[in-house]
Every structure is written in structure tokens, then in C-alpha cells.
Amino acid sequence: MFMGLALDRASRPNSLGELSLTSGSSPFASIYEKRQKIYGESDPAEYVYQVQTGAVCRFKLLSGGRRQIGAFHLRGDIFGFENGPIHRFAAEALVKTMVCLIKRQSLEEAAGTNANVFHNLLSTATSNLRHAEGQVLLLGRKSSMEKVAAFLLEMDGRLTSAGMLSLPMTRRDIADYLGVTIETVSRAVSQLQREGVLEFIGKTHREIVILDRLRLSSFDMPS
Amino acid sequence: MFMGLALDRASRPNSLGELSLTSGSSPFASIYEKRQKIYGESDPAEYVYQVQTGAVCRFKLLSGGRRQIGAFHLRGDIFGFENGPIHRFAAEALVKTMVCLIKRQSLEEAAGTNANVFHNLLSTATSNLRHAEGQVLLLGRKSSMEKVAAFLLEMDGRLTSAGMLSLPMTRRDIADYLGVTIETVSRAVSQLQREGVLEFIGKTHREIVILDRLRLSSFDMPS
DNA sequence: CGTTGGTTTGAGACAGCTCAAGAACGGTGG
DNA sequence: CCACCGTTCTTGAGCTGTCTCAAACCAACG
The missing domain is CATH 1.10.10.10 (Winged helix-like DNA-binding domain superfamily/Winged helix DNA-binding domain)
Structure with a gap:
């Protein structure tokens, strides 16, 4: 699962590599097959992810087999960043997908010392918020x-x-x-x-x- | 509208006073009547607000008179914090409401120098995110x-x-x-x-x- | 009191759901 | 290469949960 590939940290703007800029943390890559679970609802939020290729969805399940997908994540998207200790959605690959992972803890340490990292984390959270608010409008009234x-x-x-x-x-x-x-x-x-x-x-x-x-x-x- | 009351900064945990802790910014109070607009959709996001008494809702309007309320804000809640330059929802008082305001700019300056302020901002954003995600589930599948x-x-x-x-x-x-x-x-x-x-x-x-x-x-x- | 704004309740309409069938595709093994 | 099979997608027909429309009620207020 974890392939330990070395990633080019300068490859794309707003990448995890950039996020973890000056810290000693080491992002690495992993490949998930079509429909493979990446993490489950309520799993501990140990990593933050970025899609390299493929696509991912995050969802919640309700009784009666109901499912609500909160977001699709495509190439370049960062997902899995939580404030609390656990994921509030599950995540799975829609197709064969390569993601880049970084330990959440090392990101947070980097955020403590590097204003740039911190700003990027806040920016990720608010862009997720903007998207969720759009979903609320769509689901409630369209x-x-x-x-x-x-x-x-x-x-x-x-x-x-x-x-x-x-x-x-x-x-x-x-x-x-x-x-x-x-x-x-x-x-x-x-x-x-x-x-x-x-x-x-x-x-x-x-x-x-x-x-x-x-x-x-x-x-x-x-x- | 702006009443310039001096606020007790130590009055409640996670207050705007606490948010702006060490900065030179000065929060002040304002009272809105029942159904009075606080800010409109797409208005510049100049202030961050905290409900002292009363209640507020944030909403968007769609064609055909449709309205979607994104959240209710009760006593102690902080709202109106945006990452971008404008508000993405409108806000209005549900009943006669006293809010505490602080200039967004001064908050952001404080966040740049004070890790505590920064942490509280991030925490506000992620708690809004958590709520919006709950709404998505509710609206989509219940x-x-x-x-x-x-x-x-x-x-x-x-x-x-x-x-x-x-x-x-x-x-x-x-x-x-x-x-x-x-x-x-x-x-x-x-x-x-x-x-x-x-x-x-x-x-x-x-x-x-x-x-x-x-x-x-x-x-x-x-x- | 009359008016206004908010709430409840009923009856009928309709958008979207359920159930069902068939068609098209992708993979697998011969 | 083809036949098979499971999955995905489309389409139709009827059903139902929620909406629309309408009326009545009630409290607040001038």
C-alpha cells in the first residue's frame, strides 16, 4: 500500500510538499485501487492526503443504505485534514488513484513554526467550507x-x-x-x-x- | 447603529476579546432590531461578529423567492469570518440582538503575530465546516x-x-x-x-x- | 376591535422515488 | 476472437412524500 516513493516537492503549487516546506516531515505516495477504502468514518485522522492521479469521494452513510457524498476530490485536491482527532467522513477511491500522504502531526508542527504552512492549512479549511456551503444551497433548495x-x-x-x-x-x-x-x-x-x-x-x-x-x-x- | 460600548474582554471564553488578545484592536457593540439586516450577500467582509444576546441567521437567496438558511447563531457564536474579501451569505437578526464587532483586518494582523489568535480563527472555520457538513447530510438524505x-x-x-x-x-x-x-x-x-x-x-x-x-x-x- | 403576522390543518397536485425491464458496456475465460 | 456474466445506464409506469393552495385560528398591537 505505502510505496515510499520520493516526491518532487516543487512539482505543483499548493502541494503537500509546499505545505510541509521547511519541516523535517516526508510526504510519500500510495496507490488505491478502484473502490478501495482510503479511510473510514470515525477513523483516527492520522494523515492528510493529496490526489496525484485519479479521483476520490468523501461520504457518510445513514440507515437504510442511504449515502451522502460530501465532495469529489480530483488531481491536486487536498483532503482528509481535520481539526478534531478523527475523520468525520469516509473516503474511497473512485478509480485507481495515486495519493500523496503526509503525517498530520508533522503538518501541525510545521504550521506552528511556519506562517506559510499555517496560512495554507487555513486556506484549505475555508475552501472546503465554501464548497460545503454551496452544497447546502444546492441540496436544500434546488x-x-x-x-x-x-x-x-x-x-x-x-x-x-x-x-x-x-x-x-x-x-x-x-x-x-x-x-x-x-x-x-x-x-x-x-x-x-x-x-x-x-x-x-x-x-x-x-x-x-x-x-x-x-x-x-x-x-x-x-x- | 454602532454604539461604541466598552466590552469586558474577559467575560466569556472564546470571545472576540480573547481572539484579539494582544492586538491594539478594539471590539465594540451594536444592536440590531428584529429582522434587521446585518450584512448582505457579497458585501465586503469588514467585520467579524459575536452574538451577545438574541439570535442571528445566515442565508442565501435563490430565484423564485427561495431561501436557504445556512446556520443559526446564538449567544456566544462567532460569525462573519471569511477567507475571501466578501461575505458569501447574508446575515440578519431574528429578534432584537446585540452583537460584538471587531475589524477583520485587525484580527488578521493579530493572527499573524499571536499563535493563539490564529488557532482560534482556524478553530472557528473548522467548526463552521463541521456544521455545514452536518447540514449536507441532513438536506441530502433525511x-x-x-x-x-x-x-x-x-x-x-x-x-x-x-x-x-x-x-x-x-x-x-x-x-x-x-x-x-x-x-x-x-x-x-x-x-x-x-x-x-x-x-x-x-x-x-x-x-x-x-x-x-x-x-x-x-x-x-x-x- | 380591526389588522397583521404567525401557525395549523385539510385537500389536491406534482416532482421525484420505487419498481421493473431491457440495453450497453467491460472484464474474464475459453 | 467470441460467449458469458456482472455492472452500469436508460427508460417506462405507477406510487408517495412533500409541496401548493386555501381556509381558519390565534396572539399581539395599534
């Missing part, structure tokens, strides 16, 4: 079509490469992120396709081209 | 009865004085917090009353005694 449009626009902004969305998550993941059922997601996407707002590449229906961003936005005006 | 039960239990833990809940917010506020309609809130509370889980004091229906916390919790097991 229609299913608005939810799906908002999701596609979010992903369009985050993982567009070459004008195409290559979604790493299933319809079930999307549904559990948006607080609806898979059928509702499927119907909304199908309607957008029928109306010429988007089209599928190949047959997989996970690779999407957005043909009309303006009209897609109009399905999520209230944002 | 039934209306579970939502109302969760709300009552939250308030029971936060503003119980003398074994009675004296709610400062209307049914509409509760509804916009839980992502349902006022009628749905009313029906759920009525059912809990019929089943003997709670009862009203007087006729107002804003003062509630929880008779059976265990059974109330059973309406929100999945939490």
Missing part, C-alpha cells in the same frame, strides 16, 4: 435539473481536458452527491442531451461534451 | 420528520435554559433551514406533540418542552 446542471458545470470547471468531461464517477455517485436517485440523474442528463445542450463521446455515457454552456447555465440560474 | 427531529435536538443542545426551548425563529426560518416548507415543519411538530414527545408552553408554539428525548432521537436515528 430542483433535480438544477442540481444536475450545477454538477456538470462544476465538473466542467474542474476536470475539463480537451473540451471533454471524462467523469470518473458513476451515476450512483452523482446521485448520492446531489441527494437524488440514479434514475433522476439519468433522466436529467438524457433531457439535456435531447435538447442539444450536451452529447456523449463514444457509447460509455461517462464522456460528455458540453455543446452549449450558456444554456446549461440557464438550467441553474438561481446559483 | 426525511422531513428526521430533519425536524434533528433540528429540535440541535436546539435542545444549544439554547436549553430551564428545560425549555424558547425558539427565536419562526416556522419559516426553520423550514428554510431544513429545506422544506412551513407546512411540513408544522405537521411534523404537531405529530410529535400528538405522540407525546413534546408539548407547548402557553399558546405561542415557540416555547417547547421536550418530554421524551430518547424517542425524539429515534426519529433521527440515521444521524
Whole structure:
């Protein structure tokens, strides 16, 4: 699991390498297979993670098999940083994923002596907060079509490469992120396709081209 | 509006006075009337606030008159701290409310030199994050009865004085917090009353005694 | 008292859910 | 290469929890 790869600390801005800048801590890499658990709800929060390749989701489970996904984490995203001693969400890889890990404790020590590290930690926490607040609005007051449009626009902004969305998550993941059922997601996407707002590449229906961003936005005006 | 009262900085733990400990900044007080706006969405985030008496809600508006309340802030709560330059929610007083204000800028300066202040800021941000994550779960995957039960239990833990809940917010506020309609809130509370889980004091229906916390919790097991 | 704002309650409507079937895909083994 | 099988996705039909609309009630207040 832990592969002990040496990582290039200067490779990307706002990386864990940068976070731990001047401390003696050593980040290392690990690979998780598709659908492999990274940590469970209430597990001790021992590490902070950054996605190198692949994708991760964080979620909570409720009785009756209900699941709520709080966030998807894509390349470059930092996740798993908690204030308390335990994780409040579980995390699992959506596809084969390489993450970079650093001991939380060493990060916190670094934060004590290095203002830059501290600032980055605060910045991570508040950007997570901003995202969660957006989710609250979406889940509480948006229609299913608005939810799906908002999701596609979010992903369009985050993982567009070459004008195409290559979604790493299933319809079930999307549904559990948006607080609806898979059928509702499927119907909304199908309607957008029928109306010429988007089209599928190949047959997989996970690779999407957005043909009309303006009209897609109009399905999520209230944002 | 700004009354320039001198505040006792040692009055309560985790107060703004404590936050700004060693800096030269001077917190002061202000009173807002019932339903008075404290700041609007996208207003510059000039101050950080702490509720002294009364209650405040933070919310966003959507098209079609939809509103989502992100949080209620009761006595002692700190709100309005943003990472970016503007507020991402609006804030208004639910009832006549006294808040304590401090310039955000002076707080940030204090955070730069005082590790304690910095720690408290981070702690405020992460406790807001924890709350928002709880809301995501509630809004995304709970039934209306579970939502109302969760709300009552939250308030029971936060503003119980003398074994009675004296709610400062209307049914509409509760509804916009839980992502349902006022009628749905009313029906759920009525059912809990019929089943003997709670009862009203007087006729107002804003003062509630929880008779059976265990059974109330059973309406929100999945939490 | 009349008015206003807040709450409850009922009846009907509808968005999204459930259940079910079929189609398309990806992997596996022959 | 193909046949098989499990998983994912789509689509349809009916159901239901919540919303909408409406009316009545009550307390507070001028």
C-alpha cells in the first residue's frame, strides 16, 4: 500500500510538499485501487492526503443504505485534514488513484513554526467550507435539473481536458452527491442531451461534451 | 447603529476579546432590531461578529423567492469570518440582538503575530465546516420528520435554559433551514406533540418542552 | 376591535422515488 | 476472437412524500 516513493516537492503549487516546506516531515505516495477504502468514518485522522492521479469521494452513510457524498476530490485536491482527532467522513477511491500522504502531526508542527504552512492549512479549511456551503444551497433548495446542471458545470470547471468531461464517477455517485436517485440523474442528463445542450463521446455515457454552456447555465440560474 | 460600548474582554471564553488578545484592536457593540439586516450577500467582509444576546441567521437567496438558511447563531457564536474579501451569505437578526464587532483586518494582523489568535480563527472555520457538513447530510438524505427531529435536538443542545426551548425563529426560518416548507415543519411538530414527545408552553408554539428525548432521537436515528 | 403576522390543518397536485425491464458496456475465460 | 456474466445506464409506469393552495385560528398591537 505505502510505496515510499520520493516526491518532487516543487512539482505543483499548493502541494503537500509546499505545505510541509521547511519541516523535517516526508510526504510519500500510495496507490488505491478502484473502490478501495482510503479511510473510514470515525477513523483516527492520522494523515492528510493529496490526489496525484485519479479521483476520490468523501461520504457518510445513514440507515437504510442511504449515502451522502460530501465532495469529489480530483488531481491536486487536498483532503482528509481535520481539526478534531478523527475523520468525520469516509473516503474511497473512485478509480485507481495515486495519493500523496503526509503525517498530520508533522503538518501541525510545521504550521506552528511556519506562517506559510499555517496560512495554507487555513486556506484549505475555508475552501472546503465554501464548497460545503454551496452544497447546502444546492441540496436544500434546488430542483433535480438544477442540481444536475450545477454538477456538470462544476465538473466542467474542474476536470475539463480537451473540451471533454471524462467523469470518473458513476451515476450512483452523482446521485448520492446531489441527494437524488440514479434514475433522476439519468433522466436529467438524457433531457439535456435531447435538447442539444450536451452529447456523449463514444457509447460509455461517462464522456460528455458540453455543446452549449450558456444554456446549461440557464438550467441553474438561481446559483 | 454602532454604539461604541466598552466590552469586558474577559467575560466569556472564546470571545472576540480573547481572539484579539494582544492586538491594539478594539471590539465594540451594536444592536440590531428584529429582522434587521446585518450584512448582505457579497458585501465586503469588514467585520467579524459575536452574538451577545438574541439570535442571528445566515442565508442565501435563490430565484423564485427561495431561501436557504445556512446556520443559526446564538449567544456566544462567532460569525462573519471569511477567507475571501466578501461575505458569501447574508446575515440578519431574528429578534432584537446585540452583537460584538471587531475589524477583520485587525484580527488578521493579530493572527499573524499571536499563535493563539490564529488557532482560534482556524478553530472557528473548522467548526463552521463541521456544521455545514452536518447540514449536507441532513438536506441530502433525511426525511422531513428526521430533519425536524434533528433540528429540535440541535436546539435542545444549544439554547436549553430551564428545560425549555424558547425558539427565536419562526416556522419559516426553520423550514428554510431544513429545506422544506412551513407546512411540513408544522405537521411534523404537531405529530410529535400528538405522540407525546413534546408539548407547548402557553399558546405561542415557540416555547417547547421536550418530554421524551430518547424517542425524539429515534426519529433521527440515521444521524 | 380591526389588522397583521404567525401557525395549523385539510385537500389536491406534482416532482421525484420505487419498481421493473431491457440495453450497453467491460472484464474474464475459453 | 467470441460467449458469458456482472455492472452500469436508460427508460417506462405507477406510487408517495412533500409541496401548493386555501381556509381558519390565534396572539399581539395599534
